[in-house]
Amino acid sequence: MISARKVVVATRKLPDAAEQVLKSEFAARLNKSDRAYTANELIDLAAGADALLVTVTDRIDANLIEALPSSLRIIANFGVGYEHIDIDTARSRGVIVTNTPDVLTEATAEIAVLLMLGAARRAGEGHMLVMQGAWPGWSPTFMMGHGVTGKKLGILGMGRIGQAVAHRARGFDMEIHYHNRKRLPPDREQGARYHDSTDSLFAVSTFLSIHATSTPQTKAIVNARTIDLLPKGAILINTARGDLVDDAAVIAALKNGQLAAAGFDVFAGEPNPHPDYRRAPNVFLLPHLGSATIETRNNMGFLAIENLRAFFAGKEPPNRVA
Secondary structure, eight states: OOSSOOEEEESSOOOHHHHHHHHHHSEEEOOSSOOOOOHHHHHHHTTTOSEEEEOTTOOBOHHHHHHSOTTOOEEEESSSOOTTBOHHHHHHTTOEEEOOOSTTHHHHHHHHHHHHHHHHTTHHHHHHHHHTTOOOOOOTTTTOOOOOTTOEEEEEOOSHHHHHHHHHHGGGTOEEEEEOSSOOOHHHHTTOEEOSSHHHHHHHOSEEEEOOOOOTTTTTOBSHHHHHHSOTTEEEEEOSOGGGBOHHHHHHHHHHTSEEEEEESOOTTTTSOOGGGGGOTTEEEOSSOTTOSHHHHHHHHHHHHHHHHHHHTTSOOTTBOO
């Protein structure tokens, strides 16, 4: 328990369990409507505050950070990725930034497998046929999709989530290939085959699952050139960030057969993905559900609060990124 009640501004509606803890330990300014604040609104709300608890929907850029009051010394991010926060400006202002790793690994890996199966087996199309009363009945060639068992799975980004996906994919006897900034030690590879370049990885990946972080170097890493490296009829999965994918290139590949299907949980321009995705029959799309389990979202909130608790107690936050 923090003896002096610090003022914490939460930018979005948090799970009830997390909000109860936040209110019990801090002077919490909560977002009851769950409407994303504008930059000016957030600056006004931060007046006199000690901390921000932000999410991926908040653009915490240099201008916003420079406008924050001197009282505000920590930004706790509700999520793993923090590319929406200008880390350099925060650091120059002496503002600490934290995130919430580990607690969403399993849930996001589950969604990646769901997308893989849904895209390969045409689950979205089938669901709509049944729901719309348009199912014509069974036939030997009706809605044939692609099997997953025994196929080659390429994983771009073999961090916590990538490794969790690989663990699940082994249950389908998939052959695991990966590219990462650094090769994993053998005990963490678990037989996965390392590729020292993305080009090499793409060339063997019948299924390609994206788990890289969003950086200037990875933006649009899936593009017309790299898609052409994939085996014809490959299936693309993305649960990382939408800007890792060149949407126009993916849509063209879905139309010409270079990609048999795609399964996406994240998009550039959320919540408004490229409109051609809605017209593509061979996509399986979800509305950014990667960490959306009760258990995971509660734990994300608790971990964000633990970072705040540690900081205000004069300790090093457990998940400091800046």
